Amino acid sequence: MPREWESTVNDAVAKFIGAIGDVAKLEITTMYVVVGEDGIANFEEAKPAAKTVIELEGDYLDYIPVRLVKESDQAKAVPQIDRDLYRMHGENVQKALAYRNSLFSTVMAGIKSLMG
Numbered sequence: 001m002p003r004e005w006e007s008t009v010n011d012a013v014a015k016f017i018g019a020i021g022d023v024a025k026l027e028i029t030t031m032y033v034v035v036g037e038d039g040i041a042n043f044e045e046a047k048p049a050a051k052t053v054i055e056l057e058g059d060y061l062d063y064i065p066v067r068l069v070k071e072s073d074q075a076k077a078v079p080q081i082d083r084d085l086y087r088m089h090g091e092n093v094q095k096a097l098a099y100r101n102s103l104f105s106t107v108m109a110g111i112k113s114l115m116g
Contacts, residue, residue: 008114015107024056028096030089050089054097065089 031046051063065085068077 015110026052026054026096026100028052028054028089028093030085030092032085049085052089052093054093 028051029048030050032049033041033043033046035041048063050065051061053059053061065082066079067082069080070077
């Protein structure tokens with residue numbers, strides 16, 4: 001019986017270490033795909049439109065979708081944020097953060113129950 005308990009604890013520790021690796025860096029990429037005239041989207045051709053990388057120690061990278069826009073024929077094109085796409089990406093980031101927090105809470109609860 002002690003061997004089985006030791007094996008269970010070792011398995012739990014291994015899963016915890018794996019989960020910590022999973023939550024240490026969160027990368028969210030919002031992809032886009034063009035729907036053809038036939039109404040079919042080929043997801044193999046999806047391309048990244050926005051990306052966010054959040055690391056556990058607080059480092060944060062945000063790749064914002066912009067479009068180059070000319071205000072006149074004479075003007076130089078300037079980047080403008082695609083606000084709709086960025087808002088949609090922000091919603092994806094919030095969902096990913098909620099999932100990561102839930103996963104971390106579950107792992108911590110499991111460790112606490114093992115430790116008594």
